[in-house]
Amino acid sequence: MVPGPGIARTQLPPGFTCSGINSGVRRYRPDLGIIISTEPAVVAGVYTKNECKAVPIRYCQRLLPAQNIKAIVTNSGQANAATGALGEENNLKMAEAVAKKLNCQTSQVLTASTGVIGIQLEIDKIVGGVEELVERQGHTAEPFALAILTTDLVPKTVSTEVELSGGRVHITGICKGSGMIHPNMGTMLGYFLTDAELSIPEAVHLLTEATDNSFNMVSVDGETSTNDCAFLMANGVSGVRLANLSDEKKFLKALEDVAQVLAKSIARDGEGATKLIEVQILNAPTLPMARQAARGLVMSSLVKTAIHGCDPNWGRILARLGADQVSKDCLSKMELRIQDILVYQKETPLSVDLSGLRNQLKSDTVLIQVDFNSGDFNATAWGCDMSKKYVEINAEYTT
């Protein structure tokens, strides 16, 4: 696996191109991106569970899953959410402009948006940019990855290869996300591209599985966006299918690995973040409880601020687990480790070298392990610390 960015460039799988430009909506940064498949591709999508869904989300939900998709166009800066009938029109214009340029049906073009909620798209600028956008297409992921960013500091791309029984296939993942991150389905925007040949049911299943253990386990601030979505786009250019169960497992593992690298990169790039927090819940009686406990800890403001201050105030971890209705039985059997140091066991605080632990917390990755000793289910969640910068960014986002 080769994480981008940096000097290295992330190559797209064969049969995909992408591009990103400034259409004039944002002042300096690229704000319009596209992913194009040379062949009509099988695409599955997962979407935010927010009841207030953005226009492009509802548009993609109507079209997907499908097997004839040519492109996904994405704009940043304006979310096209809470925009009424005019928002619907503008979304369609964006897809139509791309379809015209690519010489395909409008229904073969997906859309996604990210940015400020409640303002209309500057659709003339966007439509006016489509020609240049399509003409600039190339074989690396970065131009697109840059065009979809909002408060992110770094583009997020990763690629890998999998050796299946019929030959080698490629997977590239691209995503954006930094604030309003508490996905409940897809997430922010995520795109998985592969040259493997997948059926629609396979694509749906693989995408759902991979996001449940990655994007759905990240939280920056407990806020679920109106625009979260993730797509798996398979163009079949390799001619290699998932011929057996072993192939399917290998492919899912690779897809999950890609998704987890992206999920962690979102957490690490969380608004104002200085550290990645990884929470492992071990031996819980049920999977939902393990997941809820893990997500609860990474979204706790008090845990996030304590870790920001390298403050070994682990009582806040206990308080949060109790607030999230972890059962008394689990709490009584739990062992709590921070950076591999056992601090609480059998309902009793242990005598710990606090200044040593404080030093351990200075690391740029902090590991919290909670072992409930009450079952067989594990879950991992990722988040980030909370700094004054988070407040600064979010007190000044639209203005």
Place this chain on the structure above:
Amino acid sequence: MVPGPGIARTQLPPGFTCSGINSGVRRYRPDLGIIISTEPAVVAGVYTKNECKAVPIRYCQRLLPAQNIKAIVTNSGQANAATGALGEENNLKMAEAVAKKLNCQTSQVLTASTGVIGIQLEIDKIVGGVEELVERQGHTAEPFALAILTTDLVPKTVSTEVELSGGRVHITGICKGSGMIHPNMGTMLGYFLTDAELSIPEAVHLLTEATDNSFNMVSVDGETSTNDCAFLMANGVSGVRLANLSDEKKFLKALEDVAQVLAKSIARDGEGATKLIEVQILNAPTLPMARQAARGLVMSSLVKTAIHGCDPNWGRILARLGADQVSKDCLSKMELRIQDILVYQKETPLSVDLSGLRNQLKSDTVLIQVDFNSGDFNATAWGCDMSKKYVEINAEYTT
């Protein structure tokens, strides 16, 4: 109604005294307080729903409701939560020391604690302070109100009188709370004292009703404490009972008013807060939905930071309502007003004077009104903006 503090002092109802001292646990600030009733009092309690309950919470749950309570002793700085068997022993020692000094049974003395979770009480200092504590008792609320503070900036007291058919009775409310505020039952620590003569069922009913519409509708940071509790203590010294339904309504109204003044003072004094946020949900189809929507908005980091920055980014309000599973029907009929200015209606953003709205947001109280036009249920919640100071306070609390 006379809100304290300041120059004015809050008088306790007849038959109550209180006191607060420094026992040596905290360096400079008072850290031990007591409320004493001259007559055995009827007491009801409500408690945190956190599964990880502090020792004094479990102790009071065993004793209450009761009709023979003489005192509530409270220490600050150490929460006596997650402290195992030694924590139980220490809690009992605290109650015993007070009972001995007051010449009553240990079971007539309630306890409460607030402070850092996971460290043992410095019980010798606390027990050593009890004699001075009891001897200093007086008739104003402030010494106690000061002794129970942690990160609060101001003591929180209020008193009122109610004219019932049998005569006049008094109610005094005292509370503390500034962070880890997202009560799910009582809240932080709250004490309501009255010289009315109440039965146990009356006390339980009145306290539950009053806290549901006040303390349970405040959120500073979405974190539910291990130590939240509120008590209603009625010593009957006035000889005035709730003789009829009208008396009961009047008394409940007065108690709710007291509780709401305290709830708002907690929100306004939230860690790092510069503004009070009041959210009114109007005409919702159910009461639980109205309450959840109201609480969801006051706990949203993105709404709180936007208001801190006087940023009229109301899309975040919509996003949060959708994330909290407000129904599509409600969202389609909703009207959103900020500082009485209509910004969104019929699924469409309105053209609004944004710089005027930005000026309105500079007020130290911000009102958000969401009218769902879908039913008869209303709810109000209180919270505060999120500033860099919140992060500072919580990155450095134990150290």
